[in-house]
Amino acid sequence: GERLKAGLSRTRQQFGGGLASLFGRRKIDEDLLEELESTLLMADCGVEATQHLIDELRKRWKRDRLETADQLQEALAESLTDILLPLEQPLEVSGHSPFIIMIAGVNGSGKTTSIGKLAKHFQAQGKSVLLAAGDTFRAAAREQLQTWGERNGVTVIAQDSGDSAAVIFDAVNAAKARGIDIVLADTAGRLPTQLHLMEEIAKVKRVIGKADAGAPHEVLLVLDANIGQNALAQVKAFDASIGVTGLVLTKLDGTAKGGVVAAIARQSPKPLRFIGVGEGIDDLQPFRTREFVDAVFA
Ligand code: GDP
Numbered sequence: 001g002e003r004l005k006a007g008l009s010r011t012r013q014q015f016g017g018g019l020a021s022l023f024g025r026r027k028i029d030e031d032l033l034e035e036l037e038s039t040l041l042m043a044d045c046g047v048e049a050t051q052h053l054i055d056e057l058r059k060r061w062k063r064d065r066l067e068t069a070d071q072l073q074e075a076l077a078e079s080l081t082d083i084l085l086p087l088e089q090p091l092e093v094s095g096h097s098p099f100i101i102m103i104a105g106v107n108g109s110g111k112t113t114s115i116g117k118l119a120k121h122f123q124a125q126g127k128s129v130l131l132a133a134g135d136t137f138r139a140a141a142r143e144q145l146q147t148w149g150e151r152n153g154v155t156v157i158a159q160d161s162g163d164s165a166a167v168i169f170d171a172v173n174a175a176k177a178r179g180i181d182i183v184l185a186d187t188a189g190r191l192p193t194q195l196h197l198m199e200e201i202a203k204v205k206r207v208i209g210k211a212d213a214g215a216p217h218e219v220l221l222v223l224d225a226n227i228g229q230n231a232l233a234q235v236k237a238f239d240a241s242i243g244v245t246g247l248v249l250t251k252l253d254g255t256a257k258g259g260v261v262a263a264i265a266r267q268s269p270k271p272l273r274f275i276g277v278g279e280g281i282d283d284l285q286p287f288r289t290r291e292f293v294d295a296v297f298a
Helices: 002-007 009-025 030-042 046-063 069-087 111-124 139-152 164-178 195-211 230-242 260-267 289-297
Strands: 099-105 129-132 155-157 182-185 218-224 246-250 272-276 284-286
Touching: 002 009, 002 289, 009 030, 009 289, 030 046, 046 069, 046 260, 069 260, 069 289, 099 111, 099 164, 099 195, 099 230, 111 129, 111 139, 111 182, 111 246, 111 272, 111 284, 129 139, 129 164, 139 155, 155 164, 164 182, 164 195, 195 230, 218 230, 230 260, 246 260
Parallel strands: 099 182, 099 218, 129 155, 129 182, 218 246, 246 272
Antiparallel strands: 272 284
């Protein structure tokens, strides 16, 4: 809870701070709702979610005769919770062994860092983990993963040459042979506009299915919260090519754009499996709506 609160401080300033300055001044009226609308848009909630939240608030203001700032803030927190709850679907890894997780995203979104954090997360649950260094475009990514694996006693399957599909294919077979519980497969970063790379990652996914029928069991898209509304386009593009089953939203700590979770919930809903709230190994948390909303309004 505390870590999350600290991590979301900038979003809180934008959201909660914006609200406090609005509510502190005067009674609730249409002007205030209009300013609140701007505040929500600036926190990157997106037009759709913002409109929905304001409509809900207006309804409740009239129906429940809200008068004080506290009451309005409480009503807003409740509406936000309603919007976000469908995103709260923790990743269940017990159904298959090995459970194969493919990780995609643009360069710099936090894929490699999140893989390290996820490995630690699953190890803490007593699961064995194997990493596939599938980002074959950047030697540094492979090295970063290998170093991390050595330091933490986690096997990393990598190749000096060979494409992403080949490395991950090998890794899945190694995991099967060794009775590993979870495979985390890194892929090279790419932009949705790089169509040939979007085709390539679709191929990587097909090859994983050849190594193990029904795999990958989870296709995680890693998104940097700083990109705000662009997250929506990334979800749609990656979903079209590889069928995204879950999201990791990183760097919520450095940004005031935490409202993007509301935009995702309304406009491109996918289970939000984890949120990143810092660079440390423990700074990846399963997304829990109520904790998140509490942290935003704390
Ligand atoms: P990749 O290119 O997608 O593999 O991205 P990296 O994993 O190398 O991460 C890029 C940068 O973002 C690194 O400096 C990470 O430490 C940083 N980073 C990743 N996740 C988070 C997070 O949740 N919070 C913060 N503050 N930094 C993060």
